[in-house]
Every structure is written in structure tokens, then in C-alpha cells.
Amino acid sequence: MIPSDAESAGSADALVVGAGHNGLVAANLLADAGWDVTVLEATGAPGGAVRSAEVTAPGYLSDLYSSFYPLGYASPVLRGLDLDRYGLSWRHAPDVLAHLLPDGRAAVLNRDPEVTAASMEAFAPGDGERWLHAYRDWTEVAEPMLDTILAPFPPVRGGLTLLRRLRVSGALRLARRLVVPIRKLGAELFDGEGGPVLLAGCALHTDLSPEEAGSGVYGWLLAMLGQQVGWPVPDGGAQKITDALVARLTERGGRILYGAPVDRVLTARGRAMGVRTVGGALWRARRAVLADVPAPALYLDLVGAAALPPRLVEDLAHFRWDGSTLKVDWALSAPVPWTNRAVATAGTVHLGADLDGLTTYSAELARHELPRRPFLLVGQMTVADPSHSPPGTESLWSYTHLPFRRHWRAEEITAHVDRMEQVLEEAAPGFRDLIVGRHVAGPADLEKGDPSLVGGALGGGTAAAYQQLFLRPIPGLGRADTPVDRLYLASASAHPGGGVHGAPGANAARAALARDRALTGGLYAAGIGAAHRAIYR
Incomplete structure (x- = not known):
């Protein structure tokens, strides 16, 4: 409802709630279409989980949340924004990734496929060629695969391209790969331990276990992207992505208001009319409201259960977050003294577990226990x-x-x-002696810095198959559209989920533009509304 006695703060064609990277992508695309856009950000800085600062010691730059960006680098969404024109450039470590096993061996991923193959070959004869074969399979589907993953659901264009390229039998094999657990996939592709553990470590960037359906596609995707494009970092820190998005939006007349937390989406006759910020100021949206906030926050806090179909509210009770996160940054007086020097040139290091150890670690998390020996994802930023x-x-x-x-x-x-x-000290004796500064961000600290990281969950909801595609964030259309007309979910809680690739924001902007088009808007809104009524009645 819209209060009648509240102060009017302003209006815009589109109001974007949240200046995370998805909100900024959405705002940019709407500004490209000539819309007047205002972004309302609760905190004092833009970027959400894409920010940098000196937090450990003077002269040491840390990426506060996310760091390495294979999906961002390969994303057609971010690439289409030409962010290089606004100061974004990329750098690569000599090696992409190293998984250090407890016995001291390391599986190393390098952007040169032959170098990676040589590392795989050291684990089992023939695994080098098996890696090259797996990579050739990836290159056949990479472009339409990314288009399919990052497009709105259902992904018609990318899906048709994949089907034409692979034909029915190949498409069915790919479909199987999308649901197979990473332990099973690794055993099918390789004889030795190197390939499977490299894939499994990539899968555990999510909250899935090596035995869980769907973990295979995450491990395969991240590893193959690493082989194809690397895991690059922005030159000068993650903040450069945010700075480029803000500069691009500002150039197009978009506005960002900081310290403006939204506490209500205003609705009338089933339609989003604007928002209210803490303190009571009202903002009118002439065309759309896009929310770069987690799904439970949008539906239960900002809209309110009374304005939603009861079935949707019931389904939200089963929404599952991904795991909490603990992140530590260190300033070291010298490079990490790895015992295995093959690890020293990798931008990202996985350590603390072999494949069975990853299963044990995941099982402890599933039992809501603190793992006795944590599996670590490590970034050597320098x-x-x-x-x-x-x-x-x-x-x-x-x-x-x-x-x-x-x-x-x-x-x-x-x-x-x-x-x-202790895990780092065992792999690199003398590590602790090099520490000159430390910054610890527990789950509550991560959420305080970015309110969308609820409980330190980085993905906007679990990556499990039961909360993906048309089931994300709850059973429904799997799209940015919501049951409230002109209101769109633009966060990682929407398909295709977490990662710095901009797809949820882009999908929300496209949905808003499609709704608004004079010739098709009425049919679009009627179709979406009918679909939601059928699902949630």
C-alpha cells in the first residue's frame, strides 16, 4: 500500500534497489534504453560483493569478497557493456589453479592446455590426453553453453544452438553431464587422482558435495573456463569492476543514492508503484522496480506476505541458503613458502583435502559441524x-x-x-612468521559489509539442483518476473544464480523492457500474470 501522508523524495522510470554488480548491470541496460534510472543503495558504497580496500596493512590491497572472475571475463553480459572503456583491464597469474594434495603432490591448471595435460599425466599415464579430449569437448559447446546458462529461462536461443551442434545423442550426453556428481564425472574422465580432484575442488566453490547431483557441471564449467580463458583478476583490484559500472551508468545520466535503505516496495492493484526508504521518504517508479536483494528479503520484508500469493509464501519457507563463509586476508612480508614450489605461481590454490577429504569436509558441513580440517580456497593476489x-x-x-x-x-x-x-602452515612451513597484518571477516562481518550476504552466504541461495532453473528461487518460472507486476528480482537469488557475471541483473532489465514495450507489453504482462496465477493459486 502507498501511505498518503509520507514525504515524496523523487521519481524515476526505474528504481533499482541495491548497487551490487547485478543492480548496476540492470541500471546500465535500462539507461542504455533511454530510461531515467535511480539506484538506492543501503550502504555507503557501491559494488556489493565486488569491492577492494586496504584492510590488513598499509600498501596491501585486498579484495573484500570476490576476487577471481572466469565467469565475469567470459560473460556476454559484462562483455557487452564495454567496461574496458571505463578503466577495466585484466591480469592473469602464471598458473590458473593448483590443487595441493595432503601428500604434497599438486595438480596444476595452466592456460596452455599442454602444460595442464603434463600435470595430469604425472598422476596417471594417458590422463594428459584425456584432459585434452575433455577440453576439446568443452570448446565445441562453450559459447552456446554460456549463452544458455546466462540467458533468461527458458534459454531458447542457446539451447537450440546446442541442439543443432550436438544433435540429439550429443545433447543427451551433455544433459547427463549437467546432473552427474563430480566424483562420478571425474572417475569417468580420468584414471589418476589429479583430474578428479582438480574438478572437485572447483565444484566446492559452491555449497555442493562431490556426491551431490549437479556438482559435476559446476566443477567442469569452472575448470574448463580456467583452461579456456583463465581465472583473471581486474588490474588494480575487484573494485575496478564496480568503478567501471558506476562510471558507465553516470555517463548515461543514472543516479546512485547512498545510505538509502529501502524498507518497503509500494504496491497498488497488484502493481509495483515505487519504494519507501527508512525514514519514510517515498520514491515513485514510473515503469519498474528492480531489486538486487535476496529473494526472502524482497518477498517477505519489502513486499510483505499480505501482497503475495499464499503458495509463494509457503514455498519461501523451504528456501535454502548456501553455506556461511569465513574469509581471512593476510599481509605477508614475503611470498608464501610453499613446500611444493609448483603451487607458488598459481593465482588460486585449493588445499587441505584430497577427494575423500572433500567428501568428509562436505559431510561435516551437512551435519552442521565445524570441519575439523577445513578445505581452503586461497588467493595469491600479488x-x-x-x-x-x-x-x-x-x-x-x-x-x-x-x-x-x-x-x-x-x-x-x-x-x-x-x-x-594451521592448514597453510603445514603446506608452507614458516607461513605464520611472515604475517604482518590480518583481517578476519566472519559471516556477520560479511553481511554487515554487504546486507545481501545473509549469514555470510555468497551465492544468494543454494546451488543444489532443486533450487535451480525454473525452481529458483522457488518453484515457478525461473525468471526475473515476480507475481507483482512491474517488480523484478535482479539478484543472485534469481536464475542463473551466484557468480560475478551480471546475468540476473541483465535478465531483470530485459524483463522490465519487454513489459514496457508499447506493442507487446500488455500481452507480456497478461502471460506472466496468468502463469503466476496457475503456479501459485
């Missing part, structure tokens, strides 16, 4: 981009998953940081 710290030093980070919880005791976080440092 290796990837020397501007992150003074010459001869290293700006290092690591994160590990925790069971999802909103509240953690300080002593639990402190003890787990000690476990993380």
Missing part, C-alpha cells in the same frame, strides 16, 4: 596482480565454508581461523 602489495611481499586471502548460521560466537571464529592457518 602473484596474479603485483599492484596488490609492495615488491617481494604477498597479499593473500583464504575462505572456507561453514554450516549456515546467522549467529556465531567470537571464539568459534577465532578457533577456526587458527585451523585455517
